[in-house]
Amino acid sequence: MNDTAMINAAMPADEAAHWREAELPDxxxxxxxxxxxxxxxxxxxxxxxxxxxxxxxxxxxxxxxxxxxxxxxxxxxxxxxxxxxxxxxxxxxxxxxxxMLGELRRARQALADKLKDCSRVLDLGAGGGHLSGSLLQVGIPEVWGLEPSPYLLQLAARQHPNLKLKHGVAEQTGFADTSFDALAACFVFHEIPPRHGDKVLMEAQRILRPNGMLAWIEPSPTQLELPLKTVLRRFGWRGWYFRLMAQRMHEPFVAAWHQREKSSWLAQHGFELLELHDQMPWQRVIARKIC
Structure with missing residues (x-):
């Protein structure tokens, strides 16, 4: 049995059919x-x-x-x-x-295009399947979504029939070593406490293949770091809108996320930062697993 066949045999069962039909409690x-x-x-x-x-x-x-x-x-x-x-x-x-005024839709499409040459990709914190759908649309043959909420899993299963799904968390995915070509996430890491973020990167290092890609979209720090006048001058009413929304949302770990220096944090866990692109209200990071 070759390496790919061994990995396929060790993959958890696809739970999409179960969640698609499950009667979830109120x-x-x-x-x-x-x-x-x-x-x-x-x-x-x-x-x-x-x-x-x-x-x-x-x-x-x-x-x-x-x-x-x-x-x-x-x-x-x-x-x-x-x-x-x-x-x-x-x-x-x-x-x-x-x-999000369509900004995240465009950001997801651009991120998916960065990973279109991959064969197997895992969407961490897949939610209702928005990013997973973008990954499927660019032609990635096998896309998995990992999500802790059964309610969101059901939405993703019903929205994307070709998406494979697993109920679980990014800190302990349950997938075999070197299972994926890439891991992707959209607006997930800033909702994770710092020590759990470390666990997610350690798990990512384990389940990614050599030279595997780690890509995410998270809120841009620009909307909170710049003075309001600068935000208005540079981004107009949309800048004011996203700044106000960022201030009003209850996100207890977002400040710690913005304070984290991404390049050194990734290097600490065996990743090389390839791209950090900031386009308010989002920021895209692409990294590579160091062999």
Whole structure:
């Protein structure tokens, strides 16, 4: 058996069919209705005040998420119950590109084009499958999506029939050594605590093939670092819009992410930085695994 056949044999089962058909339990936001004005008022009041709560995992999902890192179980972006709800996950996935004024759609397409010569790519934190879809569109034969939220996995499975999926986390993927030509991520690393980011890079080093690529898109630090007048002069109303949104979103680890010097951090974990392209409101990084 050659190396490729051995890797294929060791790959986890594709879970897409399961998630496509699964009957997921309702979380508390899914049970709200106009006949329960008190619950809806609590929901909207929390959004207006920017309150964050620890999410409530439906009992049917508790066992499968018990070993996941605890930072995942908070309300990022002030989303009620985070991405662990049919209603909220679906709304977030549908509205994301609109809120970002189409900028992330173009950024994903450009990143996918950088990886189009790869044969097998893993999308870390695949969400509803936006980046995975771009990777499939450029002709990559085998694209996997890894995502901790069953609700987002279901959206990705239904949106992209050719996408392979696995429920899990980037710190411990469960894939065999040297399984992938490239790993990609979109707006994921800035939502990970620094020490867990280190674990993700160590795992990336393990599952990437020699000279494998690591590519990501994350928020640009420009929108927060520059004075407001400079942002307005350089980027106009769109600069003001993205700056305001970045300031209002609940992202507890974004400051630490922006402070991290990318080249030295990557080198520490066995990667060579090839490209750092900043185009507010996003920043693209391309790195290569050092053999």
């Amino acid at each position: 979380a508390w936001p899914d049970r709200l209705s106009w006949r329960q004005p008190g619950g809806l008022l609590r929901l909207f009041w929390g959004l207006l005040r920017g309150q964050t709560r620890r999410l409530q995992m439906p009992e049917a999902l508790q066992a499968m998420t018990a070993d996941f890192p605890k930072y995942l179980f908070q309300e990022f972006h002030h989303l009620p119950n985070g991405n662990y709800s049919k209603r909220i996950a679906s709304g977030y996935a549908r509205s994301f590109d609109h809120v």
